[in-house]
Amino acid sequence: MSDGTPKRSRSLWLVSVLLLLSAAALWGSSRLVWSASARDAGVRGIVLDQRTGAEEASAVVPLALLALAGVAAMIATGGWPRRVFGAVLAVAGLAACWTAVNGVRFGGFPDGAPVAEIHAGRALALAGGILMIAAGLAGFKGAGRMPRLGARYSAPGAKRSVRDPDTELWESLSDGEDPTASR
Structure with missing residues (x-):
């Protein structure tokens, strides 16, 4: 195997693992609390209104699904289609990063707000976006060198x-x- 086949398949595995980790991070962040505010609930008084990542930023779950679809796209394609998918994944990773940092607050939370969970949810989405950018760029760069499905x-x-x-x-x-x- 002097043609670099183990290294070529290792880079495809790396891209696949990065995309799977990105999908898991984005999906996990969608389940955590992203914002909390106090609102007047009439007879009940002031209540804490908490919104999850899926409620606060509706793009998080579709971006996680795109990362999962990206695994199949990177495995099944090669050449210029893989480059296109890599570029799309890198741009989607930028969108995930923007979604994570857009509207972040470091103070002014109401009493009882899960501040640590809010920051953890946004940080997890940011990590998922960074992983998706890395996978997209690696897929774009190594599109011609990585093995593809049915190449034989x-x-x-x-x-x-x-x-x-x-x-x-x-x-x-x-x-x-x-x-x-x-x-």
Whole structure:
């Protein structure tokens, strides 16, 4: 394997893991509290109104789903389509980062507000966005070097030396040749 195949597949694994971690971080941040405010509830008095990441920034869950779809896109494509998907993922990561920092407050929370959870939710979304940017850029940069799904059947390469006659028949079928024509 002197053609760098282990390194090539390792970079595809890295992109896939980064996208899966990004999806998990974005989904997890959507479940945490992102904002808290005191509001007048009439007879009940002043109540603490808490909003989760999915309620506060509705783009967080679709961005997590895009990161999951990005795993399939990076595995199934190659060449310029992979570059396009990498660029889309990098831009979506920027959008996730913007969503995480847009409207962040460091003070002025009402009594009883889960301040640590608010900051953790936004920080998790920011981390998910950074991971998505890294995966998109890595996919964009390594688009031509990473292996792709079905690459074995896309173009005939140099003839492989086959030792087993049965394997040789199957290989010739895979190459689109009729193994019975020469026999």
